[in-house]
Amino acid sequence: xxxxxKYEIIRSAIIHRLENNLAANLFYHNAAHTIDVEKxxxxxxxxxxxxxxxxxxxxxVAGLYHDSGFLFTYDHHEEAGCDLVKKELxxxxxxxxxxxxxxxxxxxxxxxxxxxxxxxxxxCDADLDYLGRPDFLGISNRLFLELxxxxxxxxxxxxxxxxxxxxxxxxxxxxxxxxxxxxxKQQHLQEIISMxxxxx
Numbered sequence: 001x002x003x004x005x006k007y008e009i010i011r012s013a014i015i016h017r018l019e020n021n022l023a024a025n026l027f028y029h030n031a032a033h034t035i036d037v038e039k040x041x042x043x044x045x046x047x048x049x050x051x052x053x054x055x056x057x058x059x060x061v062a063g064l065y066h067d068s069g070f071l072f073t074y075d076h077h078e079e080a081g082c083d084l085v086k087k088e089l090x091x092x093x094x095x096x097x098x099x100x101x102x103x104x105x106x107x108x109x110x111x112x113x114x115x116x117x118x119x120x121x122x123x124c125d126a127d128l129d130y131l132g133r134p135d136f137l138g139i140s141n142r143l144f145l146e147l148x149x150x151x152x153x154x155x156x157x158x159x160x161x162x163x164x165x166x167x168x169x170x171x172x173x174x175x176x177x178x179x180x181x182x183x184x185k186q187q188h189l190q191e192i193i194s195m196x197x198x199x200x
Contacts (some may be wrong), residue, residue: 003054007060015034015064018030028146033067034068037066037129038064038126039122039142040126041059041126042063044174045119045122048122058101058105059119062102065085066081066106078106081106085099085102104120105119105120108123109123109127110118113127117130118167118174125181131170131181132182133183161196164189
């Protein structure tokens with residue numbers, strides 16, 4: 001089976017599962033987010049001149065599975081996602097070394113992000129790509145609602161304080177997103193600070 005065919009089978013299976021089995025109040029960590037991360041990971045990898053078809057394949061598979069742990073748990077979902085990968089991907093023909101790479105990519109997205117190689121840097125930037133995009137506000141609000149319904153954050157002002165602190169410690173790892181996303185991300189940070197100061 002060609003890698004592209006294998007990938008499409010894997011993609012169809014996990015996206016279908018996410019769309020049908022994730023909790024309805026996962027307003028942010030849903031199938032749409034997974035598809036976005038998959039897309040951004042491929043975009044960044046191309047811009048970063050990752051030429052290996054194997055690397056691109058494993059990166060995109062990891063993108064598809066990076067939040068699959070939310071099917072089972074909210075906390076420590078990365079570990080749950082790795083457990084799922086180890087159970088499911090051998091049936092698609094991935095060997096243990098490939099699965100180890102995929103799990104490493106998934107675990108790298110855990111906050112605080114700690115990538116140790118270029119592929120991990122790419123998936124980390126893909127996961128938080130929205131911080132420096134025009135659609136940031138809508139996505140941020142969905143994450144706020146998701147956390148609010150679970151009791152992790154009480155008010156919008158609390159959320160803005162959390163976001164401010166997160167923005168101040170976050171950095172993009174790839175040259176691609178540093179150039180493309182960081183300028184608008186800094187504008188978003190100033191807007192968040194302004195909302196805190198005005199109580200908006």
